[in-house]
Amino acid sequence: MRKIQLLVLALLAGSTFSFAQEYFPKNDGVKAENNNYTALTNAKIHVTPTEVIDGGTLLFRKGKVVAVGQSVTLPKNTVVIDISGKSVYPSFIDIYSGFGVEKPEKAKSDGRSAEFDTSREGFYWNDHIMPENEAVAKFEYDDTVAKTLREAGFGVVNSHIQDGIARGTGVLVALNGAGNDGERIIDDRSAQYFSFEKSIAKKQSYPTSLMGAMALLRQMYYDADWYAKGTIETKDRSLEALNKNKGLVQIFGADDKGNVIRADGIGDAFGIQYAILGGGDEYERVADIKATNAKLILPLNFPEAYEVSDPYASGYVNLKDMRHWNQAPANPKILADNDIAFSFTLYDLKTPADFKEKLLKAIAYGLPKTKALEALTTVPAQILGKSAAIGTLQKGSYANFLVTSGDVFDKETELYENWVQGTKNVVNDLTLKDIRGEYDLTASGQTFKLSIKGEAGSPNAEVKQDTAKLKSKFSYADGWMALSFATKDGEENYRMTGLINKTSDELNGKAVLPNGSETVFKAIKTSPFTEKDTSEKDKKDKKDHEKDAPEMVAVTYPNVGYGYSSIPKPENILFKNATVWTSEDAGILESTDVLVKDGKISKIGKNLRGGNAQVIDATGKHLTAGIIDEHSHIGALAINEAGQNSSAEVKMTDVVDPEDVGIYYALAGGVTSLQLLHGSANPIGGQSAILKLKWGESAAHMSYDNSPKFIKFALGENVKQSNWDSHTRFPQTRMGVEQVFTNYFQRAKEYEAKKKSGEPYRTDEEMETLVEILNGDRFITCHSYVQSEINMMMKVAEKFGFRINTFTHILEGYKVADKMAEHGVGAGTFSDWWAYKYEVNDAIPYNAAIMHDQGITVAINSDDGEMIRRLNQEAGKTIKYGGITELEAWKMVTINPAKLLHLDNRTGSIKEGKDADLVLWSDNPLSVYANAEKTVIDGATYFDLEKDKQQREAIKEERNQLINMMLKEKAEGGETQKPKQDKKEAMHCESGVGAK
Template identity: 70%
Template sequence: MKIKFLVLTMFWCCASLFAQDYFPENDGVKSKNNNYTAFTNAKIFITPTQVVEQGTLLIQNGKVVQVGKTVTIPKNSVRIDLDGKSIYPSFIDIYSDFGVSKPKRAEGSGRSPQYDATREGFYWNDHIMPENNAISKFKYDDKKAKELRDAGFGVVNSHIQDGIARGTGVLIALNSKADDSKRVIDDKSGHYFSFSKSVASRQSYPTSLMGAMALLRQMYTDADWYAKGNVPSKDRSLEALNANKGMVQIIAAGDKGNVLRADGIGDKNGIQYTILGGGDEYEAISDIKGTNAKLILPLNFPDVYDVSNPYQALYVSLEDMRHWNQAPANPKILAENGVTFSFTLNGLKSPAKLKDKLQKAITYGLSKTKALEALTTIPAQTLGQSNKIGSLQQGRYANFLITSGDIFDKTTTLYENWVQGSKNVINDKDQLDIRGDYDLMAGNESFKLSITGEPSKPKAEVKKDTNKLKSKITYKDDWMNLSFSQDDKLYRLTGLVKGNTQAINGRLMLPDGSESSFRATQTKAYTEKEKGKKEADKPEMVAVTYPNLGYGYSSKPKSEDMLFKNATVWTSEDAGILENTDVLVKDGKISKIGQNLNAGRAKVVDASGKHLTAGVIDEHSHLAALAVNEAGHNSTAEVKMEDVVDPEDIDIYRNLAGGVTSLQLLHGSANPIGGRSAILKLKWGESAQNMIYSNSPKFIKFALGENVKQSNWQSFSRFPQTRMGVEQVFMNYFQRAKEYEVKKKSGKPYRHDEEMETLVEILNGERFISCHSYVQSE
């Protein structure tokens, strides 16, 4: 073992020697500290699953040299005894905006949108900016870095949180004692996307979620077309998109439905996104598991609602209350279903909130091992940086935390956060814990003193007999400062705590300004509340319903074979109305109609005295949609209403109650050529995908008149502005579609265009038009 370590040490030293410094030193003598630091007798979490008791961590030049139970410590080592303390890898946040400010919002307002891009030599849409690199906007922020280190973080992956294609991130070590030459671990660490437009551009398209999805699909198609050398001009956006293909691709979804939408876009383009979730994935756990995607989970669980005011309480929905109760179980449910995830601070008001949120997730059943993985090894693996960060294995950066015990325990104190071998003191580990109960003699008067709170941030309670006195305490660098008031008279005490906390002595400033002394004699050491009491407070998670809001079912609806007997059946066909007739439904379809039918295994429903008809079909509907219009262009045939089906719209429930069973979900009338329809079967409690009829006739929305020529508002920048113009839009787009089809059939290379593909379907009779007219002449 010693020989092996000697070889490794020689290799390490040689590597250090050959990594020569080539910068001049003009502010002092040029030298380098090649000493080791050995942390001994600690409980060391090398990884979340590899733990060493009474182990040693040896570091040099900012990296781990060796760790384990038996480590040979070189002579030129500084030894730090951590008996009774623990060492953990420091945390990693892979979805951050640290040091990268958001662009300023573009100036301008009014009802006249901007339709064209503002940039030349880039993609035709301003919201596609894969050429952006966070490193070019990065500026280290000492104050925020300290907040992050205080919460346990050593590394963050930051990016420009703006736009649909956002460009690359930058991986930063929170090392305030170095410069960017050392703390920038990777200056192109991941490629970021979202469904949200850039605030820096007023370009109108896309105005909707379905538009953003269509834009992403076309972007990938165009990138492939460009990569094959089919574009004579230079497009720096598409070049960057193609160049960044090998990186981890991270997309911000924000909720369970968008997680599935993002994964669908990725699947279509051969990309496995890592997806920023919204904390509600537990509501669709089977579908989420089916994506095989790694998730980035926010921990911004809802705070408890104040329902003390009965009028304000009316605005808190059952859906809100359910999510408040269920959200903290999201990590546990994902872990149980084998979904890989990391945690992010994104959405939290402050990094200081992290510990409370983690403890809540653990209280709801998340294992501490999984919690630690989600903060260390998983984010490192996701970024492809496991050989540098995320663990305390040999050769990794010396990024670690020193704690008083279990890092997820409420009573544990974080003492130090070492980043790239640089020490950052959070709480003085050598400072004595003064918490407990004391008899206090201040001058000639006696009081009762109780010190609670955290070791580094204690709270004091001073009593005279049974009267509680107003008090304040601070404790830093072994100095305790205590003040309290009695009968509006102020007592001020200052004492140095050394050796032990059995007795604390010091100087006292009496209310009259004279000096005296005080002595606090400990009568009882501080103890935490019994853990058994915590078990009694373990939360009870209410069952998820489908959908998970008012009127939801306890389980997903399932198709059943059913026999309706003795009904009055309205056939809506030549047979007319049939009295005392049975209807057998098998496998979701009508199997037989007649009298005295055999039920077999079907569930029998006595329909005597009742009427049975076909369900109502609504041919023109806008319900169950997360978006209705994509108004960014005068033609949006590329967008699909199927992309934005909302299975949780309460109008589904209400329409079913009114007899509606199927509908055509139409695009709105914001443009002459709108988006493609979705033909839906209304199934309350089903997923969006399972509400869409398969192999149904294809439809698209067209519109004429006032809306499409924008006569109802002051917008003059988009063609058409008249009914004559509307006609010309149709003529132009259909002519272009004809030309597109000719090129497609020619066998020559052609650019796949989703919009043109849809219009060709219309020309070939494969897609029908639902046209919204305003006056009889139209």
């Protein structure tokens, strides 16, 4: 009986979609299928974003478009609906949705978990890799939620399980509440989804970081390829699913511009072109985003203005966040200008009802309406490979369309209907007459002024008697109006109701007078409805406001407070008459010139001529090579991958943060290069990144080209987990740490032997890295403190035929300096740190000098975002503690760390032919009074003290400008959010070691 009722309702509504499969038995009563056609006529039909038909006809049957055009022949059994003056658009598509698929509950865990979930035997070893998941298996249609999506204009969503790193397949669903899943599910394996976020439902600790997630994805792809070759007998349902799904569309949830680039890099390594969910900040690195060739999925989660009325509270908001509030709405426009294809998604919006407002804001910021419509129709259809079925109103596509009062992207446009698979869904009554306007209302000889305003579908009314406003109530629904009001003394009440005449502007109906007698009322329209700004000045202001694009502050590189309007470029520079600290055998040269040309140190001498070079008078100043920090953690998004006792597979190059203002501060301290090290959460840490601090460049352009390869190892308290609550991961003792090294290097030898044998083998990124160490292709920087462990580490290396490159920290190095010299290891240490934890109780400030006297290459490093700005002064301390000469002290922060990093042929000293990495100091660089006036890298000036002073003033002015804009936004009724302090964590060796 229910099916018959639905069928009758569908016929009455003009639905043409079949409610039962053809092969279903029909033995429970007389059945009749709706084989009628439906035609919408006299409409402005947007067949595609660029094909528009005026006065057109849309003919559809059984949920599909049959024909569209100005002259369409209508079959006899056609239900014709005249929608003269209305517009028709394809319904919108969201390809990054969670509709109908609940996220799993968060796993309960109080600490680190076991490495493996035994309940997942037969699946991939890592619980966060779940390509076997299928959204269709967990899908439950909810028409209450679907209604909110239809009201926002959406007809199709591509839903998936938004949990895990490899998330499985999505399901493409039409929001057809009248159908069943067999009808509304367009594709039950629509795409394969990935992210960098591990599952909240799984307790396995690895990965604990972004770089760990990236390494895991790479290893997953290697394993899938290995599994596909059939060289393993065990069954892995996860890898089988991954391989099965590799022919599908691949979608990656990146969530910000940096992760877009990271995700694309993984895809490129394995021949995969992802469609990528962005974060709305792609405008900041648009050239890099364009280079990915990825189609983007853009959220419209533009931030609200901050509540900045309180001067103290507003100080918590950094300039970067203020800028993003101002600049983010231009993101779609900027991407469109750069020919980057994108679709829109409701993802990360508070509610679908916010979508139109956000979209209109993007259009106000310059996004062309055609591009907006493409982003909601044809582009998402193209991404999914479904252009023939959805996204247009061409013949054969689903009859998914919107009926509107006009331009779908105009604020005042009403969305009347959203048809999905030929089923009509009413959003606002298409037949509802707009009764807004000014009226003379009469009843029983009394005359009143009636003003009906507001939205056409839900107007409000105001009643006046003479000039007095009367208390009134008004409603308008289903073609009926109801009005009640009290006269000015509040004692006499009038009640009126009437059915609206669709062919007349006159309102009339039944009235009940204050004395209870019944009569009729009549309201004659005297003028049509107009907006509030009726004065000529208001009209002009409104016109000007609509014409002018919103004011937007300039994007800088990077887009933070001290960013530059353009990325610094190399210049030819002649430093005249400087005191030159060469860090070479030439020593310190007085009154000497240095010519920089094409990013290199071209000439060193007196009375040099530079041709067209910029001449800098360095009289009374000191010119040095740029400082190099051998051990740093600034400029990183993560420091530790703490999930396993070896993380040799992870790469610090994956998590370089080029926007870390610590880079700018380091430049202000004369630092030009650093080694970005993994932390000390595990005995075998991650691969290093060696960077030039090119402020404003991308992460990729900061990394040294053809960089020497390094990895961080660690000894001591951290790796045996003394500093966080964990009692499950091996090792727990210093003895166990030695066994980790021995075991892993033995495994690496066996791995290489198998690889060389010609037998099939599983590519293992972790083992590949350790083999590089055994072969002398990768160097170890080892976190160390206690002499016994220093000895142990050297003996392990000697056992396996290699040497340790650098012991860093090494505050007991003075105890074993002779053995270190014999081994051939260098040292990176602090100038005068001691007693900050138990294992450094024996540290002394003479440590650097004693190791230096034993012939060890010694560098002074920072391991600290604050100390890196004063490494020149830290080097000076070695003169006090040990009697080191000025030149040898300076070498400890220039050529010595360059030697430790195997970069001394390129940088670290002032020598003809080397990179022009230079610092101009106001005084002796070892002095506490010295300021870095200019810091030059490869001939480009990345810090200038005078420019810095100007920037500080510019930052104050820009903050004030943005605060005033936010105050104006609030005054005009815009929503605001509480001020918040978005302060980046200061990274150290132990950062993130307690992550789960």
